[in-house]
Amino acid sequence: MKYWQEFIKGVWKRNPQLVVGLGFCPTLAVSTSVSNALWMTIAATGVLIGSNALISLIRRIVPSHLRIPIFITIIASFVTMTDLFLGAFQPEVYKSLGIFIPLIVVNCIILGRAEEFAQKNGVLVSILDGFGMGLGFGLTIFVLAVVRESLGANRLFGYVLIPGMEPAGAMALAPGAFFTLAFMLWAMRSINARKKGR
Amino acid sequence: MEIGVYISILIGTIFINNYVLSRILGLCPFLGVSSKLDSALGMGLAVIFVMTLTSFITYPIYKFVLIPFRITYLMTIVFILVIASLVQLVEMVIEKFSPALYQALGIFLPLITTNCAVLGVAVLNITSGFADPQSHMGLLKSVVQGFGGGVGFTLALLIMAGIRERLDLADVPENLKGAPITFIIAGLLALAFFGFSGMKF
Numbered sequence: 001m002k003y004w005q006e007f008i009k010g011v012w013k014r015n016p017q018l019v020v021g022l023g024f025c026p027t028l029a030v031s032t033s034v035s036n037a038l039w040m041t042i043a044a045t046g047v048l049i050g051s052n053a054l055i056s057l058i059r060r061i062v063p064s065h066l067r068i069p070i071f072i073t074i075i076a077s078f079v080t081m082t083d084l085f086l087g088a089f090q091p092e093v094y095k096s097l098g099i100f101i102p103l104i105v106v107n108c109i110i111l112g113r114a115e116e117f118a119q120k121n122g123v124l125v126s127i128l129d130g131f132g133m134g135l136g137f138g139l140t141i142f143v144l145a146v147v148r149e150s151l152g153a154n155r156l157f158g159y160v161l162i163p164g165m166e167p168a169g170a171m172a173l174a175p176g177a178f179f180t181l182a183f184m185l186w187a188m189r190s191i192n193a194r195k196k197g198r
Numbered sequence: 199m200e201i202g203v204y205i206s207i208l209i210g211t212i213f214i215n216n217y218v219l220s221r222i223l224g225l226c227p228f229l230g231v232s233s234k235l236d237s238a239l240g241m242g243l244a245v246i247f248v249m250t251l252t253s254f255i256t257y258p259i260y261k262f263v264l265i266p267f268r269i270t271y272l273m274t275i276v277f278i279l280v281i282a283s284l285v286q287l288v289e290m291v292i293e294k295f296s297p298a299l300y301q302a303l304g305i306f307l308p309l310i311t312t313n314c315a316v317l318g319v320a321v322l323n324i325t326s327g328f329a330d331p332q333s334h335m336g337l338l339k340s341v342v343q344g345f346g347g348g349v350g351f352t353l354a355l356l357i358m359a360g361i362r363e364r365l366d367l368a369d370v371p372e373n374l375k376g377a378p379i380t381f382i383i384a385g386l387l388a389l390a391f392f393g394f395s396g397m398k399f
Binding site for chain 1: 219220221222223224225226229271272273274275277278279282312313314317318321322325372373374377378379380381382384385386388389392
């Protein structure tokens, strides 16, 4: 039961973007299409699970004043592996995600989980925590991407939605990303506020 | 000297491909430090400084160390470590030689390591092809791009801080306060910055 709690908290109760407020840059930048969103989720979740597991394994031997550089190096190594994997097996995805793959290093969610959770908890729980946080991160990008792809490109999963309709191009670009996320944050807060009031 | 190239890089990074409003980089400080004009200016200056310096240092490392040894796949690790130590070094140097400047910028410097715009500019300098063998004056182009990126970031941050200072007086719905309203303003600003995308040189 405790394991389930640690796993599921990242999806809704402690959702990294909508509740904690971390990791906005990749969320907004790669949510132009659902396939980009899914691959970004896979990449970031992979890094998150790997770094959480390794950091939790070495948590007793890391001197506390050196922990940040060590964590960053570990995360950067996992990001490099992900980068090479995607480049080798999914060249199309690799091209469209572009610089946002190396930038997973500075995704604050990953360093945040290392600092807040993995260095204090056991390996299994840390892996579950990383997996849950990755799913929560992915869920937010997925919703964002569904809205932006259907409005901004008139497509969903690559299929045309309404033939002949002119898509609202701004939704596919930066303004659409900002607006959609603003409304999602608003909705999340309203739901939480209503729950609290009851 | 084709001065036009540098001017178009500069205009391009400040207005057309503004790092925050068009490329969507560096949102954490953009949200966190944009509530007051003074601190926005301090953060902006620190970012301009670090981004210019980062471009100046990562470019030769890539061109003269990573390429000759064929270890370009280590780019991410090397760049993030260089940036982290650079920020630390700059902090120590400023603290030693200019306490006044340290007072103004000090608290912002540690935050910059995790600013994805800084790593972003280092990677973009490479992916824009400035390090290719046939590119002339790549170092200068990188530095100009880093400086322009920093100025663009500062511009967006200052506009946002100016708006948010006025917003304190407005009657914003409870659940929209803070991050959501800031994102709506950022969306409107990004729409406004679309106007620059028609500019050509």
